Amino acid sequence: MEPILEVRGITKRFGGLVAVDNVDMKVYPGEVVGLLGDNGAGKSTLIKMVSGVYCADAGTIFFDGKEVKIDNPMQALKLGLETIYQDLALAENLDVYSNIFLGREKLKRFLGLVKVLDHSYMLTESRKVLNRLEIEVPSLRNRIRTLSGGQRQAVAISRAIYWDAKFLIMDEPTAALGVAEQKNVLSLVRTLSSQGVGIIIISHQILDVFSVATRLVIMRRGKKVAERITADTSPDEVVGLIVGSIPGDVPNGDGSDVKLSPVGASHAG
């Protein structure tokens, strides 16, 4: 089987800091891959290159067997590559359904002439997708500003899954959720993967990742240091790989192992 997503030698620099350094990664259809690493390891930067927020300085991305250039978020979305961002990226001044349809608004003809927003369609469709998540949002006409953290997270997830993505990137999807809601999201991840959606999940909750991911990719200071089949490893080993107490499979560029030093570790995720 061909991977749905493959990145080869992808690199991103911010000034002198190499946030992501020559990383390779593959995800097959229906596979859930956990992307793990400490703060500043480069996880979010890596996925932002895939979702079009950042342009890679080097490396190639293959999607569905073809080499693709993803220069902006719309290109990623058009490929069927949806992302749930850690900071959710919602317009707080807009209501729930406007956010779910943001950038891809449903339009209808007004007096047969101009295209205007089709509010009632967007409202009903949004209700359907939110119901799937079983998270209670009183009214979809409420602005995001008035919602709780969990409700906002639900909106961000709904926005990504509404569009029948082929690939889903989830950056800390359960961070703001209560225990029951986290379970819903994790079971949603399983459902989507059984439908053939490839998924990358980033989370600090290692046990969550273990419960859904079949493969784990571990990053440290911009580099991919290890890759494990979930069934063949343990949370202890993975934590060791994350913090560097267990040496990774891939040596550092200079041949030495990673030493703990603050240099380069300051850039957020």
Next chain:
Amino acid sequence: MMNPKFKNVFIRVLRRWVFIFLGLEILAFSLLGTNFLSLDTLQNILVSSTTVLLLAVGETFVIITGGIDLSVGFMVGFTGVVCAKVMVTLQAAGTTQAMAIAVGIAAALVVGLLPGFINGVLVAHLKVPPFIATFGMYGIAYGCAEIICNNVPIHDLPSAVGPIGHGFLFFWVPGKLFRTFVEPSGLSSIDLKHLVSLVPNLFLITVVFTLIFGFILARTRFGRHTYAIGGSIDAAERAGIDVKRHLVKVYMISSFFASLAGVGYVLRYITGRAPAGSAQVLDAVVAVVIGGASLYGGKGSILGTFVGAMVLATLVLGLANLALPTYYAYIAVGCILIIAVLIDQFSPELVHKED
């Protein structure tokens, strides 16, 4: 706790305080002033509001994205001078009046898009703060206008300009005649006394464009994206909106409205002056803000801006009607502005319990 339903009604009313304020304002001036509540005065208010209203409609788009456009002040003078210069030049070259006027107006509207385009590129692509970019353009527009008109106001425009600028949509002598656009001539002095002129041309033009762009802001995808950018530029970008392109368009809308105001100035005052409009730029921002927009972006509406502009125009003419010096208007406008921002900051969010 307040009943939630009642609370939402209260929030809605509070948000629309400016409508109530306008009503109270008109009521107060009608009671205190002399002959304030008359067709003439009300139409005067409409005409005198046009410059500020036009600037404010364009400014509403910019402010909703979280920016500000200060260039519109001198853009009025700049486009006005271009408009007048083209008309005078063509007339001297022997073209018909209609041609000279039409080309003059078209030239002003087309030329007026350029500063907006530059503003947009500076703000969106080159990350210049909107205040700086448009303030720079404010000076540039003024300087260019003075160069074009050689530092003297442009007079001797085609003679049809005045009747257009001071004309009305309807002329009506009750029971006798009803005309559109063309003022009836040769009326007896009695008929002239009964002649009712309705809907000033300048206001008509202003309202047509205000309605079109109000519709765009409220009902279309373009409008929705304008709000989204003001709410969170990152969210808009990641949702696939071409934010840079959108911002350039928004600044072009603003300068287009400034050009309309420039043309309106020429039609109304039958002259092109470089400093025209510079006094109105802050009034336009005030109208937008008291109409419910926030300078932080993400909020505002054309209807609110319209009412805001009416509040200002009514105030100025009302105080004049009371024979009070204009500096009272400054105090009043200052107070209204501060009240508007306070109400905006402390009014609670509307929360629906169900769809």
